[in-house]
Amino acid sequence: AQKVTQAQTEISVVEKEDVTLDCVYETRDTTYYLFWYKQPPSGELVFLIRRNSFDEQNEISGRYSWNFQKSTSSFNFTITASQVVDSAVYFCALSGTQGGSEKLVFGKGTKLTVNP
């Protein structure tokens, strides 16, 4: 069975602080995909990143960076110099590649509040 754990339920920071959102996953698939989505107060899930299990290179996109460590089954997300507009619920998700496993399995989300 696949499982995603986001242990941090809520995080509150002050603007310009760096913040890391943790994600730990479980899967028996040898090939799988990991995702992060952002859900602002408006409610729509916004895609941020997709990584496959064979690509452990860290990725940076502007103020966002992702650290994928297969050895610890983690895919953490860091926001550098946070801004008020980063306030949202962030979801980590996992999908497999075996038949019938294309569905996304989500964690419970981390609510990030960035205060001015």
Added chain:
Amino acid sequence: GAGVSQTPSNKVTEKGKYVELRCDPISGHTALYWYRQSLGQGPEFLIYFQGTGAADDSGLPNDRFFAVRPEGSVSTLKIQRTERGDSAVYLCASSPGLVETQYFGPGTRLLVL
């Protein structure tokens, strides 16, 4: 281009009634997914389609829930004899094919009184 659209955005119904929720995927996307999100939780998978056929309906909670995609584009999620516990946000997503990134619509917020 246009994203995934869902109608209605909000639906209030009474216990026992029948409801239909519609999803219009991104043009050209062959895979379509339905999820349900309860308050304070992550989305949970219900069903997905590849083309017209339901490839995996293992997430449908019971036989009151049914979904169709007759022409391989628009999909309708149907809920019979609604119960208060069905209240949630129903999310639809589409992707260009299997094992590709899923793009989500704004959701339909269903409230069963």
